Amino acid sequence: MTKFEALGLQKSLLDAVADMGFENPSEVQEKAIPILLEDETDLVALAQTGTGKTAAFGFPLIQKIDRESRTTQGLILSPTRELCLQITNELQHYSKYEKSINVVAIYGGASITEQARQIKRGAQIVVATPGRMKDMIGRRLVDISKIDYCVLDEADEMLNMGFFEDIKDILSNTPDEKSTWLFSATMPKEVSLIAKKFMHSPQEITVGAKNSGATTVQHEYYVVGGRDRYPALKRLADTNPDIFSVVFCRTKRDTQKVAEKLIEDGYNAGALHGDLSQNQRDLVMNAFRKKQIQMLVATDVAARGIDVDDITHVINYQLPDEIETYTHRSGRTGRAGKSGISMVIVTRSELRKIKAIEKKIKQDFLARNIPTGMEICEIQLYHLANKIKDTKINPEVDNYLPAINDVLEGIDREELIKKIVSVEFTRFYNYYNKSKDLNSATSDRGNERGGAPSNGAVRYFINVGEKDGYDWMSLKDFVRDTVGLGKEDVFKVDVKDSFSFFNTDAEATEQILATFKDFKVDGRFVNVEISKSPGGGGRRRGGFKDKGKRKDRSWDNDRGRSKRREKGNSSSPNSGKRRSKKRKGDFF
Ligand code: ADP
Ligand code: MG
Numbered sequence: 001m002t003k004f005e006a007l008g009l010q011k012s013l014l015d016a017v018a019d020m021g022f023e024n025p026s027e028v029q030e031k032a033i034p035i036l037l038e039d040e041t042d043l044v045a046l047a048q049t050g051t052g053k054t055a056a057f058g059f060p061l062i063q064k065i066d067r068e069s070r071t072t073q074g075l076i077l078s079p080t081r082e083l084c085l086q087i088t089n090e091l092q093h094y095s096k097y098e099k100s101i102n103v104v105a106i107y108g109g110a111s112i113t114e115q116a117r118q119i120k121r122g123a124q125i126v127v128a129t130p131g132r133m134k135d136m137i138g139r140r141l142v143d144i145s146k147i148d149y150c151v152l153d154e155a156d157e158m159l160n161m162g163f164f165e166d167i168k169d170i171l172s173n174t175p176d177e178k179s180t181w182l183f184s185a186t187m188p189k190e191v192s193l194i195a196k197k198f199m200h201s202p203q204e205i206t207v208g209a210k211n212s213g214a215t216t217v218q219h220e221y222y223v224v225g226g227r228d229r230y231p232a233l234k235r236l237a238d239t240n241p242d243i244f245s246v247v248f249c250r251t252k253r254d255t256q257k258v259a260e261k262l263i264e265d266g267y268n269a270g271a272l273h274g275d276l277s278q279n280q281r282d283l284v285m286n287a288f289r290k291k292q293i294q295m296l297v298a299t300d301v302a303a304r305g306i307d308v309d310d311i312t313h314v315i316n317y318q319l320p321d322e323i324e325t326y327t328h329r330s331g332r333t334g335r336a337g338k339s340g341i342s343m344v345i346v347t348r349s350e351l352r353k354i355k356a357i358e359k360k361i362k363q364d365f366l367a368r369n370i371p372t373g374m375e376i377c378e379i380q381l382y383h384l385a386n387k388i389k390d391t392k393i394n395p396e397v398d399n400y401l402p403a404i405n406d407v408l409e410g411i412d413r414e415e416l417i418k419k420i421v422s423v424e425f426t427r428f429y430n431y432y433n434k435s436k437d438l439n440s441a442t443s444d445r446g447n448e449r450g451g452a453p454s455n456g457a458v459r460y461f462i463n464v465g466e467k468d469g470y471d472w473m474s475l476k477d478f479v480r481d482t483v484g485l486g487k488e489d490v491f492k493v494d495v496k497d498s499f500s501f502f503n504t505d506a507e508a509t510e511q512i513l514a515t516f517k518d519f520k521v522d523g524r525f526v527n528v529e530i531s532k533s534p535g536g537g538g539r540r541r542g543g544f545k546d547k548g549k550r551k552d553r554s555w556d557n558d559r560g561r562s563k564r565r566e567k568g569n570s571s572s573p574n575s576g577k578r579r580s581k582k583r584k585g586d587f588f
Helices: 011-020 027-038 053-064 081-094 112-120 130-138 155-160 164-171 189-198 226-238 252-264 278-289 323-330 348-361 373-390 397-408 413-432 472-483 506-515 542-556 558-566
Strands: 043-046 074-077 103-106 125-128 149-152 179-184 203-206 217-223 245-248 269-272 295-298 313-316 340-346 366-368 457-462 491-495 500-505 528-530
Touching (some): 053 081, 053 179, 074 130, 103 130, 155 189, 179 189, 323 348, 340 348, 366 491, 472 500, 472 506, 500 506
Parallel strands (some): 149 179, 313 340
Antiparallel strands (some): 457 528
């Protein structure tokens, strides 16, 4: 007997399961399916994205439908058109050996008459977005007065998108004695309200965070002084040259202000908040989807609909008031099987909020330090070297080559390389050289988590990165397994496009360097060196801090800026570099 058979599924479904190549039920399936098959009960199931919730309600629903009747017996509400189509498609796969079962999708933005026609032909199961469903009920194009089962899928997301009233309306058109199955990744107040109001003593199941989508997100926090939020944000962006991120602020005003400053400082940024017109918001979102915007600064409300998959970083410029909101924010990254990083900029007085979030998400935060100026310079330098290496040569250059050769005559290769990288490097160097340490000393949690105290740590450079298919988790595994280190021995892994950094304790250095001496993967040298900058910002030089602070206080205030302007310097290492691509005002 297979594990799926043990759950009580019938032959036609087991055959479909085998066709789909599912070998073992997922945890939520294992818990939900027997309950839903055996009892007529309401159910609240909490499980993260990617845990197989569709089948957890889909299998029992299909098994329980009366295939002899054409009446609509099951209604599934889901937040978006994409999810609606996805669920419909999955259910059609599940019921492939049940030819008489019809599943119809109802969603906005497509012909309502065509959808009505499909319903009329007889749909035992309707999968709908709340808006279109309400619309069709109003026009009497669908009858849900006899349903036996109502599924609220991604309930938190639906409520987050403002569908509470619609859902209430829709449910008021359904019979009282139906069973309601609610599936959600999180349980915010609104969801428990729905459960209280519309469900009768529901059974509850919760699936642990392991194997869940959430573990692909690394949570990090950075403690800074209240006035250093903005310079800290810039450094986080500068250490991640390929960042594609959403930066969350608490108010519309801050959102606008931070975006404007970033644009002024030469970053590809845009603002998304409720004071913009629909048209402006569409423009920003389109530019973001096309990655013309690397940093989308947004309010929580405005960011609700963001359906972009490859977001590398979520940056909490300020923490939200509600912990639930943090879950929604960080869930914008680490989607579609990718890993992501959720960064939080906090002041010391907000540290207790980090503890509260950790408890809620059942995952620890990494205490990290804002990179020092020199670390940023190093990263930018490697990034530049790789960019040069990967640049496709423009054949047009050939025409000018004789003249260029004349100009560069007498410079040997080494000197030429130094000059080329200095073109960009010097800009960062001048900006960050002597810049202050932004980290606010914290007593008990000053050290990075998951590793030894950072003062004994060594930071390494390794010449593989995202391009080679690594993310922070897989690179950590790779180094650990290759060298034969323990679970927590490799930490502060920072994966860039074509290179990365990581830390270990000093004791492991010899072993690391020996292992990676002449080390090849797939015929390619994988090279590890000790990084020039200190342990990823891991060292706190308490004694120097105050001095540095006084000296460099002007870096990010107006006086400092105008001084730099006088000298012909820019207010940011990026000024002039990215500015040409997107000018201020494009999105306002
Ligand atoms: P959720 O709704 O929880 O986000 P889905 O139901 O969309 O998750 O499932 C995520 C992916 O996992 C889908 O591609 C689905 O086909 C696959 N899947 C679901 N259950 C299993 C299983 N038991 N074995 C293997 N893959 C599964
Ligand atoms: Mg789902």
